[in-house]
Amino acid sequence: MSTTNVLEERLLQQLDQFRADGIYKRLTHITTPQAARVTMEGHGEVIILSSNNYLGLSDHPEVIAAGKRGLEEFGAGTASVRFICGTFTIHRELETACARLVGTEAALSFVSCWNANEALPATVLTADDLILSDQLNHASIIDGIRLAKSITKCQTGVYAHGDLADLDRKLAAASDRVVKMVVTDGVFSMEGSVADLPGLLEVCRRHGAVLWVDDSHGTGVLGRTGRGTHEHFDLVGQIDIITSTLGKALGGAAGGFVAGSAALCDYLTQRARPQLFTNALPATVAASAMRAIEVLEGEPERVAKLTENARYFRAQLQTLGFHPLPGDTPIIPVILGETAAAIRASELLLQEGVFVTGFxxxxxxxxxxxxxxxxxxAHSREDLDEALEAFGRVGRQLGLI
Ligand SMILES: Cc1ncc(COP(=O)(O)O)c(C=O)c1O
Incomplete structure (x- = not known):
């Protein structure tokens, strides 16, 4: 058997195993822009309760128009790496807008927040340093730290989720480290919970540690004007480093950024491998994301509507007899118990015209x-009530409520 066939054979066996274990992912295809309701192949119109289109900007006419203008003005892309081929002015404008939004001195864009999270620790840490990560942090942070450890030989560690005492102990034990960095998600995406930034900041300050917050689910979502988890806690200007995505609330296309001091962004421009060896964001994406930021800044009422929708939906689920996790974010996990129950509920909800993923x-x-x-x-009260009726029917059918 050829080497390729051995690989193919193994992959096919593993795919069969995924199916047998019930963990095989089937992609659903939608034929309309991301919005409160979309058209899904094989299912017709469905209400989407599983996208990160928090502010409803993915199909906003001005966001679309800005993307088209970006394409016309700058063409498809730089056709190389920024420092070699030139950086479009739209990238500079986008980075100024990102820094203004999250309240830092500077920002540097990447083709995704995954890339930003991978770039940061591996570029700035050294063998003299330590990075400590919350146990429930996003996969991109985990992989970014693994990369940093293998490249720089920095020390790494994990503290129990949200456990300030554990973090305190681990920082105290690392007094020999030159730079101590602590990283947390602003909003934890599986729980919908918010990191205790005031507590984390206090512990970090006491140990002289740098606090890095990945606010991918907080940007555009939390705080009165949607500046993020730090605005929620009245801490704008006090977080050392923020990474975030342009692929969720801010238009939903792609892209991410590191925001912090001018020196940090300059250093990453000089040294981060995902800057130096890959193209910049396409101009159309940069332009639409920038317009999304401007729409957010001009219409903070979108954030208020999002908060109100989340509050209403959570309360109504409880009234129906479900047990959503408590919280202040628009991520509302409804605990159903066994895996099969969650998958079955998700399938039945889709048959009822509501798309919500089971985990x-x-x-x-x-x-x-x-x-x-x-x-x-973007959800109207009608969308939410229709989705809630579907939850009621499915919940009764499965004996969950
Ligand atoms: C907390 C967090 N960080 C980073 C990312 C990656 O963002 P992007 O899609 O821009 O790579 C995600 C996306 O799922 C996320 O939830």
Whole structure:
């Protein structure tokens, strides 16, 4: 058997195993822009309760028009790396807008927040340093730290989720480290919970540690004007480093950024491999994301609508007899118990015209399988009530309520 066939054979076997274990992912295809309701192949019109289109900007006419203008003005892209071929002025404008939004001195864009998270620790840390990560941080942070460890030989560690005492102990034990960095998600995407930034900041300050917050689910979502988790806690200007995505609330196309001091962004421009060896964001994406930021800044009422939608939906689910996790974010996980129950509920909800993803073990702990609802400012009260009626029917059918 040729080497290629051995690989092919193994992959096919593993795919069969995924199917047998009930963890094989089937992609659903939609034929209309991301919005409160979309057209899904094989299902017709469905209400989407599982996108990160928090502010409803993915199909906003001005965001689309800005993307088209970006394409016409700058063409498809730089056709190389920024420092070699030139950086479009739209990238500079976007980075100024990102820094203004999150309240830092500077920002540097990447083709995704995954790339930003991978770039940061591997570029700035050294063998003299330590990075400590919350146990429930996003996969891109985990992989970014793994890369940093293998490249720089920095020390790494994990502190128990949200456990300030554990973090405190681990920082105290690392007094020999030159730079100590702590990283947390602003909003934890599986739980919909918010990191205790005031507490984290206090512990970090006491140990002289740098605090890095990945606010991908907080940007455009939390705080009165949507500046993020730090605005929620009245801490704008106090977080050392923020990474975030342009692929969720801010238009939903792609892209991410690191925001912090001018020196940090300059250093990453000089040294970060995902800057130096890959193209910049396409101009159309940069232009539409920038317009999305301007729409957010001009219409903070979108954030208020999102908050209100989340509050209403959570309360109504409880009234129906479900057990959504409590919280202040538009991520509303409804705990259903066993994995099979979550997957079945998700399938039945889709048949009822509501698209909401089910997550089971090993993504979440055994017995805590869930469907995760994500609300948007684009949802009308009618959308929410229709979705709630579907939840009621499915919940009764499965004996969940
Ligand atoms: C917390 C967090 N960080 C980073 C990312 C990656 O963002 P992007 O899609 O821009 O790579 C995500 C996306 O799922 C996320 O939830």
């Amino acid at each position: 089971g073990f090993p993504v979440v702990p055994q017995g805590e399988a869930r469907v995760r609802c994500q609300l948007s400012a």
